[in-house]
Amino acid sequence: MVLLKTTEKNGSCFVRTDQLDGETDWKLRMAVPSTQALPSDQSLFNVRGSVFAEKPKKDIYHFIGRFTMSDGRENTKEDPLSVDNTMWANTVLASGTATGVVVYTGRETRSSMNTSSPRSKIGLVDLEINRLTKLLFLATILFSLILLSLKGFTGVWFIYFIRYIILFSYIIPISLRVNLDMGKMVYSWMIQRDRAIPGTVVRSSTIPEELGRVEYLLTDKTGTLTQNEMVFRKLHMGSVSFSQDSMTEVTAAVRQAFLSDSDQKQPSSLTSSRPRRSQREQLVECVKALALCHNVTPVVEEVEEREEGEEEGEVKMDDEEVVIFHSNTASTSRKISYQASSPDEIALVKWTESVGLTLIDRDLSSMTTEGPGGERDIYHILQLFPFTSERKRMGVILRHKGSGEITFYMKGADAVMTSIVHYSDWLDEEVNV
Template identity: 55%
Template sequence: QNRYPPNIVRNQKYNIVSFLPLVLYEQFSFFFNLYFLLVALSQFIPALKIGYIVTYFAPLCFVLTVTIGKEGYDDWKRYKRDQEANAQIYQRLSPNGIENVPSANIRVGDMIVVQKNQRVPADCVLLRTTEISGACFIRTDQLDGETDWKMRTAVPSTQKLANDAALLRVSGSVYAEKPHKDIHSFVGNLNHHMPTGEQIEPLRVDNTLWTNTVVASGSAIGLVIYTGRETRAVMNTNFPSTKVGLLDCEINRLSKILAFVTLVLAVSMVALNGFRGLWYTYMFRFLILFSSIIPISLRVNLDMGKTVYSMQIMGDDNIPDTIVRTSTIPEELGRIEYLLTDKTGTLTKNDMELKRLHLGTMAYGGDSMDEFRSQVETAFSTRPGQETFRFKRARDISSRIREIVQALALCHNVTPVISEIDNTVTYQASSPDEVAIVKWTESVGLTLFSRDLTTIQLRTPEARTLSYEILDTFPFTSETKRMGIIVRDGTTGEITFYQKGADTVMARIVQYNDWLEEECGNMAREGLRTLVIARKRLSEDTYREFQRRYGEAKISMNDRNALMEAVVSDVLERDLELLGLTGVEDKLQDDVKNTLELLRNAGLRIWMLTGDKIETATCIAISAKLVSRNQAIQQIAKVSDPMQALDELDFLRGKSDCCLVIDGESLQVSIRLL
């Protein structure tokens, strides 16, 4: 364990030895302070001495004392926050039972218990949770800024153990890849040492708990794999540097101009005297006499004003619990020119609602949803003896409705959770889109009744329970832009692969159709987020072959993710049957329109970032008042040629008042040109 760094949080800029030298170096890097230091030092030269030395050193010392005191106070507050984090008590499993240890004493290889709403102190592999399903939800807003809960799953072999104490009797080892910054990937193996040989179990990012995430449901037991500076959180944190505001830079620049003016005045005075005698000595004396033109008290007043301003920000009742981490640049809040904002959860409420459903030849939305509910009732009211008839290729309306609703109720990562207080059921998922779709299937009659790591149970309008075995899941990632699941029907034994994702990706995977692109565009222009749903039936032989190849890829230590994706693409993602298209609405936050309009009128340039289609982004921008009245909208999309991008930018420069909507590919090409 001594090979690994200690699990200490340290955000300080200085220590006892480096504090004074570094602060003085930073202060005298400014011409303003250096100028007055040289003027004060000149008084030790008898030929240049004018007045008492104390009159030159006292103001400079006072300025430096105030600045050093402010820097020391800011760093002391960082130190106190670090001490608080390092002293947090956690429970550690040991042969002697549960021990209480501070966060700073946690080491690689420790098994720690993290309670609900407690911060994860080090990067861990999730071994067990109190949830029967083995799932655990975490909040990652302190790590990646996202407010959505993320689902993590315990390692299946350790979750199945009888109790927590059984973890101490497991003989095995964990292989973890070299520490790196990417919080969305992890490659590792859990090797079980058994009498019959070694059993290898793959570890993915879904089996991890990163530092500074917070356990949101139940409690979890994690095996520490990275500590201190090797954790993802620390590796993504830049060491605190000295921040210099524009006002300080402007004062520094003005002081240089005034120093040049004093030099011109000194040379002029010597020139008027005809450069007689020791004229260079007289020139330096004039420079010292004219040094009062630069007011040394300006820097003191500025620093004290910033300190008071920072205290007022922290004490403002309109923004409670605000922490000013550095008091050197609070005035920069009044100099903001650009506002960069995410859309989902920032401009919008992150409260999704399914508004439209398109099945190719049929579309439902608004008033027609009542008719859809009655058709769902009909579709799922089949008697057990006739159930297989519904899945034949006779594509009647009831059959197609059953297929799409069933796919939406199965293809997700949502877990129903029963409240201990009032027994109400809430849905937990890593994305609000998932919850919105499951709530919608519940509203039309097909309810998600229960879910664990191996089974999903649905309840029909007639209160019958449909059981499905989960064979494999493929979580959504920002790279793949899709998620999938393989399930086995508990009644018929049929194996089905369901997949849903962005239309840009799914269009290449599903069978040929002539309506998907057009309908996606129509929904996007209404401001709806589109999701394509498809499926593929698998034979037992096909699934066994996939399981064999996928299992080999999962335990590979080289290019594991690429090998896994290749197997999925080769076996599963070919000629999927297109079931339908959903349109989900995300409502705007309260008062977001007035706020953005006020900011825009104040001269701020606002950039909104979203992963939606360009038509959806345009619609949201208009409804959120991101675009002013009568303002032209210029769209740049699918530009891959630099010359074409240059033409688009030249055309844009010719417009005086214009809103730009640009996709990621075109933006990347344009940035290279600039």
Template identity: 40%
Template sequence: SGNVKRGKTEAEINRLSKFLFCSLLFLSVMMVMKDFCQHPTNPFVLVSLTRFMILFSSIIPISMRVNLDIAKLVYAFFINKDKEIKGAEVRNSTLPEELGRVDFVLSDKTGTLTKNEMTFQVLCMQSKILREANFEDIKDDVKELCENCMEECSELNEAKKGTEKNLNIEEKIFVQKKNNPKHLLRCIEAMALCHNVTPSFNESGEKYYQASSPDEVALVKFAEHVGVVLEHRTFKQIVLRTPTGKLEYEILNVFPFSSTTKRMGIILRAKNGEVLFLMKGADNVMSKIISNNEWLEEECNNLAREGLRTLKYDAASALMSNRDLEVFKIQESIESGLKALCITGVEDELQDNVQRTLEMLKQANVRVWMLTGDKVETV
């Protein structure tokens, strides 16, 4: 069987009891020392020693030990029956008194102080900041922009028919840089494409998203809410459904997120042959890659002060003809041409009564140390 867990309070009481017993024995011996020296063979010396040990026995607080054991049973009962502490169960009645000795609480943030349930809150672009109150307007804008793109593509294809390759909506959204007012649509498309999320269906046919990070699920769900739906994904293909039809992209390569790079990238090929490189990552890493990032730094700090988790999205396009480089070299070369798209703000909701609990711990002079990878402003 395993070792019995004992608290520091009980260990201290045991040490004190041993010390008091030694003191009791010492005092009793001192009281009979004179008689023992005068009559070493007299058997009544042992009787006197026993008598003094009984007289001094009140030095050892036996009643205190009994009272402590009764108290442990009482407050263990109250903890088990406390309706405000759901699921609490006292498995060892010798430990609850240790709660009163706590000076430091060491805690992780995500999933401990927070619910690990991400909710999309803010989309920040260079020209505007869109919050939850604007999301329905974004949905209407995305639909209108997709329809405009289809109309413009049809007109251009008609004008260029027989002379050049036809345009499609992917090229219209991502490739044209000059006089392109469709920045919002590019941001939504980037959120729907740059991730490791896979759509799945349960037995009842309901759709759900599988991903290693709840942040990515929140971003994909936001894109779905405003009209750009992740319909299908395999190792080689991503299919989006927009208000005007489906968009298909071939996955050429994925640069997964890691604790070293702190960013994630994906290279896609649209139907027209154009290659897109999309990347998202932590603001401190992306700021070193992107030029003209003053507004990004300012907005990231603003969102962090609101307690939101921030990600920066960037995009680049390139023609892959006559290019056969190693994956790492490709990533480095394309990163140098990235253009900032937007910043996203995702909220990880706090557990119920976390704020009240932390305030009570502070009043009890208990210091809380929290481990997190977020910015100081977010914490």
């Protein structure tokens, strides 16, 4: 489905694709700009438009199309379509509501084309038993032929041949397979009740013994093993590093920098005209880079909290005065959650929040951060360079609303950034290991 209009003013919405690709992170999707500018959803029924879409294919990460809208006066608007304007089948809208036009149906949907018949899993032990059974069957045929040749191929020799096969069939261990299946059931039961690995669920009772054959375990940095939960542990700046024990120094540096800027009533700009900045300025600028160079979108929720307080009231029962204390005090607090396509970026933004610099708002054109003292800085997004597997890095060009200063932030894989950043013995050693 191609998104035409959402409840958000900027046309954004979030979708969950865990039933399609297994990723639990929310994905940001955008409506077509021409239809998002319409005053209401009812206006979509008066639109004369068409969608040009590529032929159905299995790839769920790419889409090429074009949306054409005409007002009936020879004025035509064309908007390019990409995967950011789509919502595939079996995905769930996580926030707000959205209206769109269906492009693919039935077997042409991405989810249907990627569905295949599940293959039966078989372990190496079963394969070895099958191979052994075939060899024993051939041996049975061979022994039967030898005995038949000694007796002679006379009369009803084929009856004797069948008799010999039945006699030698006992060398094929049929009961072995039954015993193995019973053993696998016991293994599965013991794995699920093992206190050392709580929560383990055995989904296949045919291959539990394969765990004893594992020599290499290959996995990426996120996924099933990490449950998509990433935590920022250490910050290394070439000459100095900050671990969990020294994060208070980072918090103090950020607080001092932002509070000093607010006292001087100057925009929050830490970029100095000096050729070399101090270590504190570099540290704070690094925190700003991590808080601004990403694709994370904050979701703010107002949570109502009731505080226990005492208010005096009077109730008379049987001419006796009873004093009752009750509370009606309520307050609201702000809860910020982050959504992004990568748990790495969420971990970085959560870390900047823990040291005092919080991302509180983001849309297609701007980002807003909040410092330790509640001061807010607005940055206009001039250009965003998304991360790709070819570039292995991403970047963003921002302009500070107060000072007008333009800054380019970039981050990426160590192998790519080594040739861009200043030389560091530590980084060179880490990359070449």
